[in-house]
Amino acid sequence: MTTAPRREPLAFGDADEVVVALRAAGHRVSRAARTVLAALFAAERPVAAEQIADGLGGDLPALELTSVYRNLERLEQLGVVSHVHVGHSPGLYSLVRDGDPEYIVCDGCGAVVTADHAALEPVRAAVREAFGYEASFTHFPMHGRCAACARRGG
Amino acid sequence: MTTAPRREPLAFGDADEVVVALRAAGHRVSRAARTVLAALFAAERPVAAEQIADGLGGDLPALELTSVYRNLERLEQLGVVSHVHVGHSPGLYSLVRDGDPEYIVCDGCGAVVTADHAALEPVRAAVREAFGYEASFTHFPMHGRCAACARRGG
DNA sequence: GCCTTGCTGCGAATCGCTTGCAATAGCGAT
DNA sequence: ATCGCTATTGCAAGCGATTCGCAGCAAGGC
Numbered sequence: 052m053t054t055a056p057r058r059e060p061l062a063f064g065d066a067d068e069v070v071v072a073l074r075a076a077g078h079r080v081s082r083a084a085r086t087v088l089a090a091l092f093a094a095e096r097p098v099a100a101e102q103i104a105d106g107l108g109g110d111l112p113a114l115e116l117t118s119v120y121r122n123l124e125r126l127e128q129l130g131v132v133s134h135v136h137v138g139h140s141p142g143l144y145s146l147v148r149d150g151d152p153e154y155i156v157c158d159g160c161g162a163v164v165t166a167d168h169a170a171l172e173p174v175r176a177a178v179r180e181a182f183g184y185e186a187s188f189t190h191f192p193m194h195g196r197c198a199a200c201a202r203r204g205g
Numbered sequence: 206m207t208t209a210p211r212r213e214p215l216a217f218g219d220a221d222e223v224v225v226a227l228r229a230a231g232h233r234v235s236r237a238a239r240t241v242l243a244a245l246f247a248a249e250r251p252v253a254a255e256q257i258a259d260g261l262g263g264d265l266p267a268l269e270l271t272s273v274y275r276n277l278e279r280l281e282q283l284g285v286v287s288h289v290h291v292g293h294s295p296g297l298y299s300l301v302r303d304g305d306p307e308y309i310v311c312d313g314c315g316a317v318v319t320a321d322h323a324a325l326e327p328v329r330a331a332v333r334e335a336f337g338y339e340a341s342f343t344h345f346p347m348h349g350r351c352a353a354c355a356r357r358g359g
Numbered sequence: 360g361c362c363t364t365g366c367t368g369c370g371a372a373t374c375g376c377t378t379g380c381a382a383t384a385g386c387g388a389t
Numbered sequence: 390a391t392c393g394c395t396a397t398t399g400c401a402a403g404c405g406a407t408t409c410g411c412a413g414c415a416a417g418g419c
């Protein structure tokens with residue numbers, strides 16, 4: 052109800068591959084769609100929709116925020132991108148490369164750790180054991196305090 | 206930076222005790238403040254600010270949403286209340302009684318499990334072990350899929 | 360009871376995101 | 390190349406949650 056259905060990640064190598072997939076899925080590939088893709092491939096870290104709309108700080112043509120959201124949503128349905136919500140900030144979008152990265156955020160200093168699925172298996176196992184839930188930290192990250200902040204703040 | 210500083214929970218028995226604490230902290234206790242407190246003590250589950258502003262469905266006098274937020278914030282700083290963010294919905298506020306409850310939300314059906322601190326210790330231990338983080342699911346809950354949804358959805 | 364000033368109430372603003380709609384532009388067919 | 394259908398865009402307005410500004414009211418110390 053809250054989260055979009057998850058499909059197997061496609062791990063696209065470059066924007067052109069995604070363009071092919073988009074067309075295969077019956078979509079048109081507009082300038083805005085290409086720009087959003089270019090931005091996602093150019094960004095090293097998850098980016099907010101607004102940064103994409105601003106052309107990633109001038110490197111790319113600016114486009115309408117609305118359009119960015121619509122493209123991101125489409126790409127997300129295709130399994131090409133995913134987004135995380137860190138705290139109360141805007142969602143951050145990134146390409147799904149090989150398996151979804153999961154996130155752990157420090158509420159003290161804001162540090163974000165990216166963990167791969169495997170590293171979190173013990174955690175997931177503990178949750179499964181205790182609650183029967185299959186935990187996921189891809190869309191909503193885990194929150195806590197990093198070692199330094201935990202020591203400092205008690 | 207994201208989350209309010211956490212203090213030791215005070216576990217107030219009734220509204221009057223909180224009133225005393227409010228005054229001790231140099232606050233005035235207005236009608237709105239009393240009503241917010243009454244609502245929090247009356248509610249069995251975490252409530253949204255708007256429900257409190259609406260007088261909890263007629264049982265209590267209605268008040269200004271702004272005021273509710275301001276009172277909740279004050280009470281939160283005092284360590285009397287805390288709030289959770291479930292998905293993209295409004296924050297849900299509740300009294301801190303004895304140790305903060307932690308939450309696990311099913312992204313499939315929306316079910317929310319309340320777990321006490323102790324039950325989550327194995328999970329916290331696994332996180333500590335793997336990442337050095339001290340995890341907390343009080344303000345931002347853990348997300349995942351409950352047993353039924355996990356089975357159903359794959 | 361008086362006076363100070365913290366709180367309230369109301370309005371407007373902000374932030375992240377969605378929706379409505381007419382104009383534009385992909386792209387398959389010609 | 391060009392045509393035509395309609396998916397997408399751009400712009401404006403809307404929305405839900407929360408915050409801010411400010412004048413007037415009312416807690417509560419004296």
